Amino acid sequence: MAEKRLSADVINFSAGQSSVKKGETLIDTVNNILSMKVDIVVMRHHHVGAGVFLSKHVNAKIINAGDGTHEHPTQALLDSFSIKEALGTVKGKNIVIVGDILHSRVALSNIYALKLQGANVKVCGPKTLIPKYITSLGVEIESDIKKALQWCDVANVLRVQHERMDIKYFPSTREYTQLFGINKEMLDTLGKEIVIMHPGPINRGVEITSDVADSNESIILNQVENGVAVRMAIIYLLAQQIKR
Numbered sequence: 001m002a003e004k005r006l007s008a009d010v011i012n013f014s015a016g017q018s019s020v021k022k023g024e025t026l027i028d029t030v031n032n033i034l035s036m037k038v039d040i041v042v043m044r045h046h047h048v049g050a051g052v053f054l055s056k057h058v059n060a061k062i063i064n065a066g067d068g069t070h071e072h073p074t075q076a077l078l079d080s081f082s083i084k085e086a087l088g089t090v091k092g093k094n095i096v097i098v099g100d101i102l103h104s105r106v107a108l109s110n111i112y113a114l115k116l117q118g119a120n121v122k123v124c125g126p127k128t129l130i131p132k133y134i135t136s137l138g139v140e141i142e143s144d145i146k147k148a149l150q151w152c153d154v155a156n157v158l159r160v161q162h163e164r165m166d167i168k169y170f171p172s173t174r175e176y177t178q179l180f181g182i183n184k185e186m187l188d189t190l191g192k193e194i195v196i197m198h199p200g201p202i203n204r205g206v207e208i209t210s211d212v213a214d215s216n217e218s219i220i221l222n223q224v225e226n227g228v229a230v231r232m233a234i235i236y237l238l239a240q241q242i243k244r
Contacts, residue, residue, distance in 0.1 A: 002231035003042075006239075011038065026050070027057045034060050039242050040235060043067075061238040069103050075199055076109035078230040080117060082223045083154055086195050091118035096148045098180060099158030099207055102129045106158060106199045111137050124148040125180055126170050129160075145180050150190055156197040157182060157208050177206050184211040193217055200224070 003010045013033060030041060041058075043051050044065040051064035066072045083090050095114055101107045101123050114121050121139040123130060130141055142148040149155060160176060170176050187194070196208070196218040204210050213220060 002228050002235060005228070006232055006235055008040075008235070011036070026054065030054060030058050030060075034058060040238055061242065063234060063238070066105050068105065070105050071109045071112075072105040072199075073109050073113075074227070074231055074234060075106050076113040077234070078223060078227040079106075079110055079156065079197060079199070080113050081230055082197065082219055082226050083195065085222065085226070086219050087153065090114060092120070093153045094120045094122075094151055095154040095156065096122045096124055096142065096152040097156045097158065098124045098145065098148065098182070100129045100160045101125055101134065101158070102131050103161040104158050106156075110156060111139055115139070122148060122151065126176065128170060145182065146186065149182070149186065149194065152194055154195040154197060155182065156199075158199065159201065159203045159207055173206060181205075181207055181209070182212055183209040184215060187212060187215075187217065195219055197223060 011033065033041075038060065040061045040063065041054070042063045042065050043054065045051065045067050048068040048070040050067050051062050055062040064071065064073055066075075080090055083093065083095070087093055097107050097110060107123070111121055111123075115138050122142045123134060123139055124142045124145055127143065135141065142151070160173070182196070187196075194217060196212055196215070198208060198213065198218075198220045200220070200223075202208060202213055202220070204213060212218065
């Protein structure tokens with residue numbers, strides 16, 4: 001949608017239905033597409049670092065739309081913009097990222113972006129879903145969801161990414177919801193309003209209840225709207241660098 005609103009000509013490409021599946025390398029496939037005078041590649045890939053790898057081997061602008069469990073830079077930019085829109089600034093705000101930190105590319109990019117802008121960041125979730133290195137990024141770990149919510153100005157809630165798990169990281173979904181799920185009753189006891197965010201898709205009734213997702217404290221739909229504008233800005237800025 002961002003591309004089309006900028007009047008770009010768009011080619012959609014899926015590796016699963018392409019020559020990559022028949023043995024062709026990713027570089028050869030992308031070069032074949034670029035020979036049709038493509039200037040920018042928006043790339044989502046299941047391998048970590050795929051976008052960086054491709055940028056070193058092809059002559060085009062590469063936008064990382066998510067690489068495995070590593071990063072999702074455009075999501076971090078739209079999240080930062082959404083926080084600034086809601087609170088006026090990111091600097092000095094207390095922001096907690098709740099949920100499956102281990103498998104989330106959103107979490108890592110958000111940590112980098114928020115720390116760069118001077119925010120205070122904590123993560124909250126089951127110990128099995130918190131990476132061991134996380135404190136080296138300048139964030140704190142909070143194991144109590146109620147304490148995390150009492151501390152924060154913004155709670156960015158992530159879903160549990162079952163599709164990326166090859167083992168069980170917690171006993172049951174019911175237990176996860178009891179220990180780390182956010183509901184309206186919990187928010188009402190805080191004595192203050194906080195901003196609720198979620199990158200989607202939402203698992204209603206698991207990490208967040210419907211009355212929280214649809215409340216006045218939620219800016220989830222604002223994130224979706226801002227996502228188009230932020231990605232338009234990224235494409236526009238990159239397009240200015242293209243030399244004919």
